[in-house]
Amino acid sequence: MTEPLLATQDIGVRFGDFRALSxxxxxxxxxxxxxxxxxxxxxxxxxFNVLTGRLSPSEGRVVLAGRDVTRLPAxxxxxxxxxxxxxxxxIFPELTVxxxxxxxxxxxxxxxxxxxxxxxxxxxxRMQAVAEEVGLTARISWRAGDLSHGGQRxxxxxxxxxxxxxxxxxxxxxxxxxIDDVHRTKELIRGLAPARTVVLIEHxxxxxxxxxxxxTVLAQGRTIAEGPPALIRGDAAVREAYLGSGM
Amino acid sequence: MxxxxxxxxxxxxxxxxxIYFLLSVGLTMIFGLMRFVNFAHGALYLVAAYTAYVxxxxxxxxxxxxxxxxxxxALVAVTAERLLLRHTYAMPHEAQILITFAVxxxxxxxxxxxxxxxxxxxxxxxxxxxxxxxxPFVYPxxxxxxxxxxxxxxxxxxxxxxxxxxxxxxxxxSESTEMVSLLGIxxxxxxxxxxxxxxxxxxxxxxxxAPLRGVEPFMxxxxxxxxxxxxxxxxxxxxxGALLGGxxxxxxxxxxxxxxxxxxRLMIYGAMALVLLAxxxxxxxxx
Amino acid sequence: xxxxxxxGRFPDLSxxxxxxxxxxxxxxxxxxxxxxxLVVFAVAAxxxxxxxxxxxxxxxxxxxxxxIGAYVSAILLREHxxxxxxxxxxxxxxxxxxxxxxAVLAVGRRGVYFVMLTLAFAQMGYFAMLALKDYTGGENGxxxxxxxxxxxxLGTLATAETAYGLLALxxxxxxxxxxxxxxxxxxxxxxxxxxxxxRAEALGYDVRAFKIAAFALAGxxxxxxxxxxxxxxxxxxxxxxxxxxxxxLIIMAIIGGTGAPAAPFxxxxxxxxxxxxxSSLWPRWLMLVGFMLIAIVLxxxxxxxxxxxxxxxxxxxxxxxS
Numbered sequence: 001m002t003e004p005l006l007a008t009q010d011i012g013v014r015f016g017d018f019r020a021l022s023x024x025x026x027x028x029x030x031x032x033x034x035x036x037x038x039x040x041x042x043x044x045x046x047x048f049n050v051l052t053g054r055l056s057p058s059e060g061r062v063v064l065a066g067r068d069v070t071r072l073p074a075x076x077x078x079x080x081x082x083x084x085x086x087x088x089x090x091i092f093p094e095l096t097v098x099x100x101x102x103x104x105x106x107x108x109x110x111x112x113x114x115x116x117x118x119x120x121x122x123x124x125x126r127m128q129a130v131a132e133e134v135g136l137t138a139r140i141s142w143r144a145g146d147l148s149h150g151g152q153r154x155x156x157x158x159x160x161x162x163x164x165x166x167x168x169x170x171x172x173x174x175x176x177x178x179i180d181d182v183h184r185t186k187e188l189i190r191g192l193a194p195a196r197t198v199v200l201i202e203h204x205x206x207x208x209x210x211x212x213x214x215x216t217v218l219a220q221g222r223t224i225a226e227g228p229p230a231l232i233r234g235d236a237a238v239r240e241a242y243l244g245s246g247m
Numbered sequence: 248m249x250x251x252x253x254x255x256x257x258x259x260x261x262x263x264x265x266i267y268f269l270l271s272v273g274l275t276m277i278f279g280l281m282r283f284v285n286f287a288h289g290a291l292y293l294v295a296a297y298t299a300y301v302x303x304x305x306x307x308x309x310x311x312x313x314x315x316x317x318x319x320x321a322l323v324a325v326t327a328e329r330l331l332l333r334h335t336y337a338m339p340h341e342a343q344i345l346i347t348f349a350v351x352x353x354x355x356x357x358x359x360x361x362x363x364x365x366x367x368x369x370x371x372x373x374x375x376x377x378x379x380x381x382x383p384f385v386y387p388x389x390x391x392x393x394x395x396x397x398x399x400x401x402x403x404x405x406x407x408x409x410x411x412x413x414x415x416x417x418x419x420x421s422e423s424t425e426m427v428s429l430l431g432i433x434x435x436x437x438x439x440x441x442x443x444x445x446x447x448x449x450x451x452x453x454x455x456x457a458p459l460r461g462v463e464p465f466m467x468x469x470x471x472x473x474x475x476x477x478x479x480x481x482x483x484x485x486x487x488g489a490l491l492g493g494x495x496x497x498x499x500x501x502x503x504x505x506x507x508x509x510x511x512r513l514m515i516y517g518a519m520a521l522v523l524l525a526x527x528x529x530x531x532x533x534x
Numbered sequence: 535x536x537x538x539x540x541x542g543r544f545p546d547l548s549x550x551x552x553x554x555x556x557x558x559x560x561x562x563x564x565x566x567x568x569x570x571x572l573v574v575f576a577v578a579a580x581x582x583x584x585x586x587x588x589x590x591x592x593x594x595x596x597x598x599x600x601x602i603g604a605y606v607s608a609i610l611l612r613e614h615x616x617x618x619x620x621x622x623x624x625x626x627x628x629x630x631x632x633x634x635x636x637a638v639l640a641v642g643r644r645g646v647y648f649v650m651l652t653l654a655f656a657q658m659g660y661f662a663m664l665a666l667k668d669y670t671g672g673e674n675g676x677x678x679x680x681x682x683x684x685x686x687x688l689g690t691l692a693t694a695e696t697a698y699g700l701l702a703l704x705x706x707x708x709x710x711x712x713x714x715x716x717x718x719x720x721x722x723x724x725x726x727x728x729x730x731x732x733r734a735e736a737l738g739y740d741v742r743a744f745k746i747a748a749f750a751l752a753g754x755x756x757x758x759x760x761x762x763x764x765x766x767x768x769x770x771x772x773x774x775x776x777x778x779x780x781x782x783l784i785i786m787a788i789i790g791g792t793g794a795p796a797a798p799f800x801x802x803x804x805x806x807x808x809x810x811x812x813s814s815l816w817p818r819w820l821m822l823v824g825f826m827l828i829a830i831v832l833x834x835x836x837x838x839x840x841x842x843x844x845x846x847x848x849x850x851x852x853x854x855x856s
Binding site for chain 3: 278341344345350352359469471507512516519524527
Binding site: 052054073074075076078079083084086090091092093094095099102103104106107108112113114115116117118119120121159163 | 544714715717718719720721722723725726729730732733734735736737738739740741744747
C-alpha cells in the first residue's frame with residue numbers, strides 16, 4: 001500500500017459541551033474521489049473545516065503528504081496544494097467572474113499579491129483555461145453575483161482549481177443545481193481525478209456512489225462505515241443512520 | 248507609597264470602577280443581545296450628568312438628581328431606538344456605528360447649545376459631604392455612598408438577569424436572537440427594554456460621577472472610550488467581565504494617580520494592551 | 535459604505551482633476567491659509583477613506599497617527615534642527631510604524647471589536663502625550679517650530695505661498711500613492727478582503743498580514759498629514775492628538791465618500807470651508823454635520839463623490855454603467 005495523501009487521526013472537535021466530531025480517522029489516497037456522507041448535522045462540514053484549516057480540532061492530527069498540518073492556518077495550507085469550495089456559495093459577488101478567478105490565481109503566484117507599484121497583470125491564458133474547465137468562458141466579464149446558482153457553484157469550483165491543488169475539497173457542489181448542471185458538474189468532478197485528489201461532501205447519493213472510489217459515512221460526529229461504494233450500499237449501519245432522512 | 252495611601256487609592260479605585268461598570272454594562276449587554284455597538288452610549292452618560300447638574304441646581308437635592316439622571320438617559324435611549332436605531336439593525340456594523348456616532352455628536356452639540364462649553368461643578372449632597380472613619384482610615388462619605396449605590400444596583404441587575412423572565416430572554420438573546428424570535432417573543436420589545444435598561448445604567452453612572460468630576464460637554468466622548476476599554480478588558484457581552492474590567496481599570500487608574508499622576512490615564516490603556524496580549528478575548532470573553 | 539471600484543485606473547481623469555484643483559485652490563479660496571488647511575486634512579481624510587473604502591476597516595483612531603506625525607516632525611525640526619523634508623518623512627514613517635504595531639494587536643479582532651480598539655488607542659495617544667510632557671509640552675503644545683528649507687539649505691519655505699507649494703506637492707504625492715495602490719495587485723487583495731474575508735483566506739491570502747500592511751500604510755498617510763500640519767501652522771497644539779481629530783477625519787471621509795481615491799478632497803474641502811463659513815455665524819454647526827452624516831449613511835452611501843459621479847452619469851445618457 002502507498003501512503004495516503006491526507007490522513008487524520010482521532011480528530012475530535014468540541015464546541016463547549018457539544019461534541020461535533022469524535023475520533024474521526026480518515027485516509028484519503030492520492031488520485032481518488034473520496035466522499036464523506038451522512039445525515040444533516042453529522043459533522044461533515046466541521047470535518048472539512050478541520051481538514052482545510054478553518055477550524056483547529058480539540059484533539060487529533062491532520063497529516064498532508066507526511067507533514068503534520070494540524071495547526072497550520074487555512075491560507076498556508078493552500079500553498080501546500082489544498083483548495084476548497086464552500087457549501088454556501090462563497091465568491092466575491094460584486095467583482096466580475098474574471099476578477100474572481102484572477103484573485104484565485106494571484107493568491108498562489110508567489111510575491112505577486114504584494115506588488116503595489118504597478119497595475120494588475122492578469123495571466124489571461126490561465127484565467128481562460130480555468131474558465132473553460134468550469135464552463136464560464138462566455139460569462140467572464142459578468143458580475144459574479146449576477147450568475148445563476150449553477151454558474152456561481154461552477155465559479156466556486158473554478159476558484160478552487162485555480163490554485164492548481166493536489167487535493168480539492170468540495171462541500172455539496174451539486175446543492176440546488178438543475179438536472180443539466182448536475183450532470184455537467186458530475187463529469188467535471190470525475191474528470192479531476194486521477195490528476196487531483198477530490199474529497200467530496202454530497203447529498204446526491206446516486207452521484208456519490210457513481211463517482212467515488214471510497215466513501216466515509218459520518219453520523220453524530222463519528223465514522224460509522226468506510227469502504228468502496230458497493231460495500232456502503234449494503235451496510236446495515238448506514239441504512240440505520242439514514243432511515244427517515246430520505247436516502 | 249505608604250500602605251495607608253495604597254488602601255485609600257484602592258478604595259477610591261473601587262468607587263471609580265463601580266461607576267465604570269455601570270457605564271459599560273449596558274454597552275456590553277446591548278452588544279451581546281443584538282450585536283449592536285452604540286457609539287451614543289457615552290452621550291447617555293453625558294445627558295444624565297447634565298440632568299443631575301440641573302436638578303441639583305434647582306432643588307439642591309442630589310437624591311432627585313440621582314433619580315432624574317437615569318430616567319432622562321433612558322428616555323433619550325428609548326427615543327433614539329424608536330426613531331432611528333431600530334431602522335439600522337439590518338445594516339452593516341459600520342453604518343450602525345456611524346449613525347450612533349452622529350447621534351452622539353448631535354447630543355453633545357445640543358448640550359453645548361443649551362449650556363456652554365465650560366466645565367461646571369456639581370456639589371456633593373450635604374449629608375454625604377463629610378468623611379467616614381473605617382478603622383484607621385479616613386474616607387469621603389460620598390465616595391463610599393457611590394460604592395454602596397453601585398453595588399446595590401449591580402446586585403439588582405444580576406438578580407434581574409438571573410431570576411426574571413426578561414433576564415432569561417436577554418441571556419438567551421445573546422446566544423441566538425433567532426431562537427428568541429422562534430419562542431414567539433417580540434424581539435423588538437426586548438431590544439427596546441435593553442436600550443432603556445442600558446441607558447438608565449449609563450445615566451446612573453453619569454449622575455453618580457457628576458459630583459466627583461464635574462460636568463463638561465466632552466465627558467460623553469471620554470466615557471465612551473473608557474467603556475470600550477472596560478468591554479475589551481472584560482470580554483464583550485459578559486456581565487461579570489464588565490464588573491471585573493471596570494474594577495480593574497478603576498483601581499489601576501486610582502493607584503497610578505498617586506504613583507505617576509501624569510501617566511495615570513495612560514496606564515488604563517497599558518492595562519488594556521496587556522490583557523489583550525495575554526487574553527485576546529478579554530478576561531471573561533469566549534474566543 | 536461605498537467601496538473603491540474594481541480595477542481602478544492609474545492615472546485617470548481624477549488624477550488630472552486633483553492636480554488642477556491643487557494649483558487653483560490658493561487663487562480660488564480667500565486665503566492661502568485656508569487652502570493649506572484643506573490639503574492637510576485632505577491627506578488625513580484619505581487615510582481614513584483608504585481603510586474604509588479599500589479594506590472595509592472603520593478606524594476611529596486615525597487622529598492618533600496624525601498626532602504622532604505632527605509631534606515627531608515638530609520635535610525633529612525644533613530640537614534637532616532637521617531640514618523640512620527629512621523631518622516630514624520621519625514623521626510619516628514613525629506613524630506608519632506605530633500603526634503597524636497597533637495593528638498587530640487590533641486586526642486579529644474583527645468587526646466592532648476592531649473599531650472599539652482604534653478608538654481606545656486614539657485615547658491612549660492623547661494621554662501618552664500628556665504623560666510625556668517633557669517632550670510634547672503637555673497642555674501647552676510645542677510652540678515656535680521653525681520652517682527651515684527643504685533639504686541641505688535649498689528650497690526656502692519662507693512665505694505662506696511657498697509652504698503651500700510644498701503641502702500641495704506632498705498631497706499630490708499621497709494621492710498618487712493611494713491611487714496607484716488601489717489599482718495594483720496589492721489593492722486587489724485588499725478589495726477581496728473587504729468583499730469576503732473568509733473567501734480571501736481560503737484562496738490562500740494571509741488576510742492578517744495584508745490588513746496590518748494596509749493599516750500601516752494608512753497610518754503613514756495620517757502621519758504625513760500631521761507633519762504637514764506642523765509645517766503649515768509652525769506649532770503643535772495639543773488638540774492634534776485629541777479624539778476629536780479622529781472624529782473629524784471620519785466625518786470628512788464619509789461626507790466625501792469612500793468610493794474613489796480623490797473623494798476625500800471633497801470631504802475635507804466641504805468640512806474646512808463649512809467650518810470657515812459657519813463657525814462665526816453659528817458655532818454649533820457640527821450639529822448639522824451630525825444630521826448630514828445620518829442622511830448620508832441612510833440615503834447617499836457614496837457621499838459627495840458618489841453623488842457627483844451619479845449626476846455625471848445621468849448627464850451623459852449615452853453611457854450606462856456596465
